[in-house]
Amino acid sequence: MTAPEASKGFAEEAQKPYSSKVRDELLRKPPRFERLRVGDGGRIVIPAAMREEMGIKPGDDLVAHVEDGVLHIISFEENLRRIQDEVSKYKKPGESVVDEFLAERRAMWDEE
Structure with a gap:
């Protein structure tokens, strides 16, 4: 009698790839x-x-994050873009925050 093989990762089977026809239809809707x-x-x-x-x-x-009991999930890159868009309205044209810093x-350093 052999020992059962230990499962690796998720117990579910991997999702099968969509056919291009189904994928295109899903992306439209x-x-x-x-x-x-x-x-x-x-x-x-x-x-x-x-x-x-x-x-x-x-x-x-x-x-x-959870807000009013609702779980919101956003990609890190999209969240960064949204933050940059939000704070860009406070930047004056021609102003460089990095140069000022x-x-x-x-x-x-010259004072020290």
């Missing part, structure tokens, strides 16, 4: 709502069409 199941350790799997719409792939970093530091 991305799912707005999907029913997901929480697995062992609190894991959820983001459906392929949603990952495609978000522009994420395995290994990408995500940012998540360096000038302040250089002035401080």
